Amino acid sequence: MPSSMTRQGVQRTFKACAALSLALLSASAFAKDGGTWESGEDVYAKVCGYCHDVGVGPVIKGRHLTPAYISAWVRHGWGAMPAFSVSFIDDKALQDVADYLSKSTVPQK
Amino acid sequence: MTDPTPAILPRGVVQQEFQKAIEKFRKLLGADNVLVQEEQLAPYMKIMMPVDESKHAPSAVLIATTVEQVQGVVAICNGHRIPVWTVSTGHNLGYGSAAPHHRGQVILDLKKMNKIIDVDPDLCTALVEPGVTYQQLVDYIREKGYKLWVDPPAPSAIVGPVGNTLDRGVGYTPYAEHFLFQCGMEVVLANGKVLRTAMGGVKGSNTWQVFKWGYGPYLDGIFTQSNFGIVTKMGLWLMPQPDVFKPFAVKYQKDEDIADLVELFRPLSINGIIPNGVVFVGTLYEASATVRRSDYTTDKGATSKEIIQRIRDERKIGAWTVYGALYGTQAHVDINWKIVTELVQKSGKGEIVTEEQAGSDPAFKYRADLMRGNMTLTEFALYNWRGGGGSMWFAPVSQARGSETLKQVELATQILNKHGLDYVGEFIVTQRAMHHIIDVLYNRTDEEEMKRAYDCFAELLGEFEKHGYGVYRVNSAFMHRVADSFGPVQREINKTLKRALDPNNILAPGKSGIDLDT
Secondary structure (H helix, E strand, C coil), rough: CCCCCCHHHHHHHHHEEEEHHHHHCCCCCCCCCCCCCCCCCHHHHHHHHHHHHHCCCCCCCCCCCCCCHHHHHHHHCCCCCCCCCCCCCCCCHHHHHHCCCCCCCCCCC | CCCCCCCCCCCCCCCHHHHHHHHHHHHHHHHHHHCHHHHHHHHCCCCCCCCCHHHCCCCEECCCCHHHHHHHHHHHHHHCCCEEEECCCCCCCCCCCCCCCCCCCCCCCCCCCCEEEECCCCCCCEEEECCCCCHHHHHHHHHHHHCEECCCCHHHCCHHHHHHCCCCCEEECCCCCCCCCCCEEEEEECCCCEEEEEHHHCCCCCCCCCCCCCCCCCCHHCCCCCCCEEEEEEEEEEEEEECEEEEEEEEEECCCHHHHHHHHCCCHCCCCCCCCCCCEEHHHHHHHCCHHHHHHCCCCCCCCCCHHHHHHHHHCCCCCEEEEEEEECCHHHHHHHHHHHHHHHHCCCCCCEHHHCCCCCCHHHHHHHHHCCCCCCCCHHHCCCCCCCCEEEEEEEEEECCCEEEEEHHHHHHHHHCCCCCCCCEEEEECCEEEEEEEEEECCCCCCHHHHHHHHHHHHHHHHHHHCCEEEEHHHHHHHHHHHHHHHHHHHHHHHCCCCHHHCEEEEEHHHHHHCCC
16 A cells, blocks of 8 residues: 655655755765766766756756755655766766856756 | 664664674775665655655665675675665666665665776677666767667666666667667676676687577576576677668547557568657657646646647647658668658558658657667656656557557556546557557655555556556566566466575565565
């Protein structure tokens, strides 16, 4: 019999993650051997942009989203968003993509 | 790192024993590669199934990077009877994501085992590790300047060939049946030995990635949709880039057209005129690239026929849209295009749409991208239809006959609508077989809707089984249920193999319903 993760549960988890994510972002345990990411722009182009540039996910460029907010969504994958583990997008790459987005502008239509 | 008191333990393992195993994992992999903190485990908890996350919560995650480490993990798991659920990229969305079959299993994450060991541009073969994604493979091929294509499933960039092939997933180019185009595996067995299948066993042989069968029983199949070993390398064949690629769509206006369509296109699939799977997309599946349900209604329950008709009329979407493509030399494609267009015109119905005519239509573009192996995630727009992150693939297989279509659509629609959900489906004809792919979409943040979705999926399985249909793949909440539908003799032979190959039942118990403890 199924039961549910409640909205409160989602919010609680989000808050817990948001509080921790700044600390996580400052670590770079996997930065060197994380594999394949050249830069934040590279992560955006090869993962995020496939949804967020084509109207599948919301626009995230030019919105001044905080690293903590980005990290929480990437790690939890709420709603339609897939979750990405540290083995897929390491903490350093996540910081880089957050930096890239913080400097980005709203795309021209 | 201070360990929290573990809230989650593997089945039948006491805390002290688990802690001893964790210490050994740390020694083997390094403390940074043994994840036990709640926030570290969060990405592995993401599921789209209509059950509580806690039912599929892992107790820990291990990140391995070498075959020797995988052997070490297996040894520790045997010593402490720790069940281990292996993932490659962890994005088996709609089938269970990264989460283990049941609560407490330790996840072995092979994403960082991501070496492209070889790509041969002449023989069109590749040998890769489990963490290699299609995006990584495409980048590599581009960098080398090879004229080769990959064949991704719809989540292309964020999944990889090993995981998808082992789950017997499919793509959209002529190399779509991934297990058919797989050649040679390296497998860490539960006893720690490393098996190289087929020609991989012959010392000095260079044929591991070119000849599938080897000598004696063909073993690769038992390591797909199973839990008899951990695949650490896999060979696959890559499609040489054709001179010409011509994607097309044909739109049909009436629901009942589907029966004639399958009869019309099946011969083109069997005789190779259309070499990739021919996809027959229903209205709401096609609409999902550009339409959200909330654009038309916010009422709970099934979407009315009137609204579906409005979507067809306003968005110019057919009851069915057929997608296929032609591949080859210009002369080859010209002849086949003539055959296709004449056949459609002679049938007296259907509006042909070429890539040029489609322009910037997002639905056509993503289908064309998939049929040429481009990276695209546009199919995730399905998750916006209702929102809330609930999705399960219901995918029964039948003969590729028109007579199989309408009765399946009617049965599925009736069950889905009864539970307040919509028919969002397509058929894929690959020569003789036809997959009916239905995304059971629901709002996972609505507890009542989640319960309906669970009941709906169970009823779909049950009712289709009564009509002689089996599914080709299923999410981890329903694996035992589906294993039952394939009969007791298959279940018993799988258990016999499990006893022989993994007597301690440590490798992914529950996968495909194979578990010595149940």
